Amino acid sequence: MGHDNQVRINQIQTVGTHNSFHVEITDPEKAIREQAQPGSGTGGEEYSHAPIQQQLDGQKVRSLEFDLAQDPDGGRFTNPILRQISGEGPWHPEVMNKPGIKVLHEEDVDYHTSCLTFVDCLKQVKDWLDKNSNAVPITILLQFDQGNGPNFPGHPTQPMLPWTHDSFTNAEQEVLSVFPRDRVITPDDVRHNGMTLRDSVLKYGWPTLRDARGKVMFAMDNLRPEYLQGNDPSLAGRLFFTNAQDNGDKPDAAFMIRDEAPQLHDTIIDLVKQGYMIRTGRTRPPARRAPATPRVARPR
Numbered sequence: 001m002g003h004d005n006q007v008r009i010n011q012i013q014t015v016g017t018h019n020s021f022h023v024e025i026t027d028p029e030k031a032i033r034e035q036a037q038p039g040s041g042t043g044g045e046e047y048s049h050a051p052i053q054q055q056l057d058g059q060k061v062r063s064l065e066f067d068l069a070q071d072p073d074g075g076r077f078t079n080p081i082l083r084q085i086s087g088e089g090p091w092h093p094e095v096m097n098k099p100g101i102k103v104l105h106e107e108d109v110d111y112h113t114s115c116l117t118f119v120d121c122l123k124q125v126k127d128w129l130d131k132n133s134n135a136v137p138i139t140i141l142l143q144f145d146q147g148n149g150p151n152f153p154g155h156p157t158q159p160m161l162p163w164t165h166d167s168f169t170n171a172e173q174e175v176l177s178v179f180p181r182d183r184v185i186t187p188d189d190v191r192h193n194g195m196t197l198r199d200s201v202l203k204y205g206w207p208t209l210r211d212a213r214g215k216v217m218f219a220m221d222n223l224r225p226e227y228l229q230g231n232d233p234s235l236a237g238r239l240f241f242t243n244a245q246d247n248g249d250k251p252d253a254a255f256m257i258r259d260e261a262p263q264l265h266d267t268i269i270d271l272v273k274q275g276y277m278i279r280t281g282r283t284r285p286p287a288r289r290a291p292a293t294p295r296v297a298r299p300r
């Protein structure tokens with residue numbers, strides 16, 4: 001704690017999980033997938049993460065990732081194909097029939113999660129932070145799912161709804177329904193008057209660890225152009241940081257994803273020294289067999 005007022009939050013290293021909500025489907029469900037499309041039942045999705053609060057507490061995870069699927073009217077994901085075929089019935093209809101953003105990996109075929117809705121996932125994070133107010137800030141990476149669903153022969157999956165200015169605003173409102181504004185680190189908290197977000201982090205840096213403890217920040221994995229459309233180019237008034245997939249020369253560039261950490265080690269160090277915040281990792285090994293074709297706009 002003695003150096004909290006000297007260390008910036010982009011200068012600390014934290015452990016994160018990908019698909020932090022993911023729970024492995026059952027063996028009967030795998031068998032249905034395998035019969036319909038050989039290879040899809042053992043396509044690299046055979047894992048379960050611990051519940052969110054256990055990750056934060058026992059595993060010391062400080063970066064989480066959630067896949068968000070729009071369901072403005074409720075019921076879009078209540079009857080997954082696997083459950084229709086198996087006869088197991090609707091999937092948590094008491095929750096899934098209600099409007100609100102849902103959290104799942106792939107609709108119809110890989111939908112088991114430790115928190116069914118975005119709000120529920122966020123509440124689990126907040127409940128833990130309320131009991132651990134001195135924790136380093138938790139970064140929540142958001143992947144916005146849209147486009148066609150996974151292939152499932154004989155059973156077409158419905159397309160995911162596209163993300164628009166209004167639906168991004170709705171996602172921000174769901175965040176603020178759980179976290180007070182002063183518990184969220186936003187672009188407005190980082191940007192200095194009269195400067196772009198990029199120039200602010202390069203000249204002045206991110207908030208100090210002392211000012212950021214007990215808070216969360218949200219960063220986007222994908223759909224940066226869609227989020228920027230109709231908004232201030234430096235993200236004024238917005239809650240989420242974009243993923244600067246270019247070389248960081250745009251007004252919103254402050255957070256970047258640079259996977260393949262071993263190969264990009266020196267590049268990542270240089271970017272952090274400049275003032276950027278970097279999410280990195282190691283790409284998982286190839287699946288034992290080819291997985292089902294993923295939906296579009298779902299980078300991995």
